[in-house]
Structure formats: structure tokens, C-alpha cells
Amino acid sequence: MQKESYTLEEATRKLEGYCAYQDRCHKEVVKKLRDMGMIPIAIDTIIAHLIKENYLNEERFAQSFARGKFNIKKWGKGRITAELKFREISGFNIQTALKEIEEAQYLETFDALAKKRLREIKEKDIQKRKKKLADYLLYRGWESHLVYDKVNELIT
Incomplete structure (x- = not known):
């Protein structure tokens, strides 16, 4: 079975929709691009485009993740921090995200x-x-x- 292939333009549009639907972290987006069969230079190009066009923003992702897991799942700060670290979010962004919780x-x-x-x-x-x-x-x-x-x- 042949894997579907994408042009740079097609992959970029697909990932814009993916990121617009819900905030994503870089790790999720890179995994999605790898699963689509994109080569490393194409991945870097698309990631740069998504960041430049504000589709991809780790600080925003971390803040909405922290708010959501606290408000909906009733997670404490320890679990939120661990999950954000697993997603390779920076310590600075984790601290910013935890400030979202009063x-x-x-x-x-x-x-x-x-x-x-x-x-x-x-x-x-x-x-x-x-x-x-x-x-x-x-x-x-x-x-x-x-x-x-x-x-x-x-x-x-």
C-alpha cells in the first residue's frame, strides 16, 4: 500500500488547519509531519511558517493546556507540569501557564x-x-x- 505524499504547499495548508482547530505544541506538529512522510527540511520550513503566521505558539498552547486540564480534569500543578514537560515545553512557558490558575x-x-x-x-x-x-x-x-x-x- 503506497503512502499518500504531499507537496510542501499541501502539507502547509493541512497543518494550518490542524493548528487552527486546536492549540498544538511543536512536538505534536513535528510528529504529524513525520507521519505524513515529510523530510526534515520541509518540516523545518513548515514549522517556521506556522510560527510566523501565529498558528503555532508554545506559550499559548501551554496556557490553554493548563487551564483546560485544571478546569475540566481537575488536575493539580504537578500533573500539569509533568505533562507539559513530556510535550517538551520550556520551563519558562510552564511557569507562565501555571500563572493562568488563580x-x-x-x-x-x-x-x-x-x-x-x-x-x-x-x-x-x-x-x-x-x-x-x-x-x-x-x-x-x-x-x-x-x-x-x-x-x-x-x-x-
């Missing part, structure tokens, strides 16, 4: 999530309840000092 809203969401999860835990043993709640919150990327303080506050 501290008061962050703590409010954390409190609500912890209380909601505690209601769902059916375990009777206090130590096991504490462990289940802590593991859940830590997995979602909430800071350990917040998690352990909250677990001790909610389960006595």
Missing part, C-alpha cells in the same frame, strides 16, 4: 475534589481511607503537603 480557585477546587472523592470511598478502615484519598489526589498531581494536610483534616 490560587484561590486552585485551593477551592482541591477542597471540593477531596471532599467529593472521600464521599465515594466506601472503605471503613481509617488508615485505608486515608491512603485511598491521598493516592487519588497525588495521582492527579496535587502537591503532597496540600494532600496530607487535607487528608488529616477530613479523616480523623
